[in-house]
Amino acid sequence: MRPLENQRDAFQLRREDHYLNCAYMGPLPRVAEEAGIEAIRKKRIPTRIVPPDSFWNTDRLRALFARLVGSDEPGRVAIQPGVSYAVATAAKNLPVSAGQNVVITHEQFPGNVYGWRRLCGEAGAEVRTVDAGASEHRGAIWNERLLEAIDKDTAVVAVPNVHWTDGTWFDLEAIGTRCRDVGAALVVDATQSVGALPFDVERVRPDVLVCAAYKWLLGPYSLCLTYFGPRFDDGVPLEETWIAREDSRDFQRLVDYRDEYLEGAVRYDVAERSNFFLAPIAAASLELLLEWRPERIQAYCAELTRELLAELRGLGYSVEEEAYRGNHLFGVRMPPSVDLDALKAELGRRNVSASLRGTALRLAPNVYNDEVDIGVLRDVLVGAAS
Numbered sequence: 001m002r003p004l005e006n007q008r009d010a011f012q013l014r015r016e017d018h019y020l021n022c023a024y025m026g027p028l029p030r031v032a033e034e035a036g037i038e039a040i041r042k043k044r045i046p047t048r049i050v051p052p053d054s055f056w057n058t059d060r061l062r063a064l065f066a067r068l069v070g071s072d073e074p075g076r077v078a079i080q081p082g083v084s085y086a087v088a089t090a091a092k093n094l095p096v097s098a099g100q101n102v103v104i105t106h107e108q109f110p111g112n113v114y115g116w117r118r119l120c121g122e123a124g125a126e127v128r129t130v131d132a133g134a135s136e137h138r139g140a141i142w143n144e145r146l147l148e149a150i151d152k153d154t155a156v157v158a159v160p161n162v163h164w165t166d167g168t169w170f171d172l173e174a175i176g177t178r179c180r181d182v183g184a185a186l187v188v189d190a191t192q193s194v195g196a197l198p199f200d201v202e203r204v205r206p207d208v209l210v211c212a213a214y215k216w217l218l219g220p221y222s223l224c225l226t227y228f229g230p231r232f233d234d235g236v237p238l239e240e241t242w243i244a245r246e247d248s249r250d251f252q253r254l255v256d257y258r259d260e261y262l263e264g265a266v267r268y269d270v271a272e273r274s275n276f277f278l279a280p281i282a283a284a285s286l287e288l289l290l291e292w293r294p295e296r297i298q299a300y301c302a303e304l305t306r307e308l309l310a311e312l313r314g315l316g317y318s319v320e321e322e323a324y325r326g327n328h329l330f331g332v333r334m335p336p337s338v339d340l341d342a343l344k345a346e347l348g349r350r351n352v353s354a355s356l357r358g359t360a361l362r363l364a365p366n367v368y369n370d371e372v373d374i375g376v377l378r379d380v381l382v383g384a385a386s
């Protein structure tokens with residue numbers, strides 16, 4: 001694998017900003033910004049937005065996202081506005097009955113929680129939350145506990161690929177196998193991983209795989225891409241859009257109402273899914289990611305942070321074993337000597353952007369970060385521990 005070089009020039013971050021917080025929001029690459037400006041300009045004269053744009057833009061998005069997650073079926077990708085929407089679509093179509101359970105992880109991002117809480121509450125089913133349960137070998141134990149929690153009464157397993165607070169990695173291939181053994185559906189929120197971490201739908205075989213665009217896809221807010229597996233082929237969407245019907249490309253025949261949906265996941269698209277402003281931005285960023293490739297992004301982040309993490313461990317900081325965390329997203333837990341308020345103030349003073357979550361600092365580097373960013377972070381953390 002040819003290593004990826006630093007890609008700072010593809011972005012417009014200021015030299016004084018040490019942005020290690022892609023888990024909060026990804027910066028927009030230059031080409032995506034340009035695509036967005038061009039898209040906005042088009043609307044000065046509406047005739048420049050011709051009917052095929054309604055379809056073309058999203059066809060391209062579906063194809064790019066499908067490639068990114070290893071699927072050769074772009075028709076399985078829906079254009080949706082957020083993770084909660086995808087989860088609501090999943091919850092509407094997955095039968096859950098009294099006595100059954102839905103398995104989630106402890107402190108999971110709420111977008112993949114509330115839909116299940118409502119569904120289980122209404123059905124008399126259990127939301128089964130699995131915590132890490134240990135501080136040593138936390139990642140390995142958490143994975144084991146997740147697999148144990150999935151039983152014959154499990155209707156749905158709704159989990160992330162890496163945990164949003166500290167990057168703990170979940171073995172989705174093993175979880176997927178377990179789901180199929182017991183007949184449970186697998187709903188994956190990959191918002192904190194796809195784009196920076198390789199994902200292969202052929203190996204994991206999720207029923208739903210949703211990814212918001214504004215973090216690791218380096219795209220816009222209010223757009224997420226959702227892959228739906230065969231279990232959803234005959235499902236019912238949250239909205240009855242006209243665009244998801246046969247012949248909707250023919251604007252003259254829109255009032256020849258058709259009750260059947262187009263094949264595939266298009267039926268799950270949000271209303272006005274052909275977002276002329278957002279789709280070109282997202283597509284430009286996806287093209288960059290496909291050129292950079294997630295496995296090379298992982299390798300880049302690993303290389304960038306390796307020495308720093310070894311040094312921090314020597315100072316009493318702790319980080320999850322590499323096998324059970326992302327290289328693009330991980331928590332650095334503090335030694336007791338660190339004054340968290342002082343650390344927070346110093347991070348702010350040195351323009352280091354990273355989130356403090358409990359007693360862990362969540363670091364989320366990406367290809368625009370370099371040794372200068374890591375050097376400043378190092379100075380702050382070494383100073384805080386001494």
Ligand SMILES: Cc1ncc(COP(=O)(O)O)c(C=O)c1O
Nearest residue numbers: 082083084109111164191192212
């Ligand atoms: C794991 C995860 N999923 C989803 C989201 C966003 O969810 P939504 O699109 O429902 O706002 C976030 C935002 O921080 C996240 O960390």
